[in-house]
């Protein structure tokens with residue numbers, strides 16, 4: 001399962017990470033109990049045709065060290081909810097709950113762009129930055145289960161306010177939100193330069209989206225390319241900082257903004273190479289696009305439930 005603020009995506013996943021069947025439902029209400037009802041209904045539906053052995057749940061939330069309680073979910077209004085027990089009581093199967101970005105990283109490590117690598121950082125660049133870290137072939141969760149929130153590394157003292165309450169977090173500079181902010185800034189100060197991007201949203205900069213910017217950049221629009229370059233540079237800066245601590249051999253970049261491919265990764269690689277500590281004396285980490293797309297969360301959650 002991949003439980004987000006708006007939808008529950010579920011699938012039957014085999015041992016090779018293949019999704020054999022999938023179902024989607026809107027995320028109901030706000031309580032873990034209502035979500036557990038939906039999950040149980042989906043498990044029952046999928047169990048009609050498949051022998052389901054365990055349920056893995058990736059949720060956009062902080063999960064405790066036992067992988068049982070949701071401590072905090074910004075988009076679901078969950079606070080200390082016993083999701084594992086709510087679900088296992090209904091379905092009578094083993095249940096594992098994991099942070100969604102951790103589940104995605106695990107999926108990429110097992111079946112995607114991180115296959116065969118033992119130390120990798122997976123970054124999901126969407127509205128914000130989700131991240132998961134695999135070290136020595138194991139998912140890094142931290143002492144309390146809420147590790148690897150790299151999007152909240154503070155990069156800019158007194159910078160942009162973040163949803164976490166701090167200022168200057170990385171995800172305020174290297175994300176879809178930052179991309180749209182950069183594009184709107186150009187639209188406000190130099191509308192003619194932003195003409196191509198504005199065309200995509202009917203001339204209203206307030207309706208401009210990340211995909212509009214990517215689309216314009218793909219067509220060669222200079223302002224849109226500049227916006228993606230700025231985001232890519234910030235991405236590279238943060239990866240250099242993470243490398244100082246973790247020394248991974250690969251960064252796997254997924255999420256909506258990564259649809260822009262090398263328009264994002266080119267500048268990210270460039271800035272990473274310019275800023276990684278001891279750059280003349282270390283092997284370079286690779287920076288690649290994620291392979292599993294929007295199914296990574298549920299594939300990873302399923303695999304974590306299996307092991």
Ligand SMILES: [Zn+2]
Pocket residue numbers: 151152162163164165166169
């Ligand atoms: Zn933050």
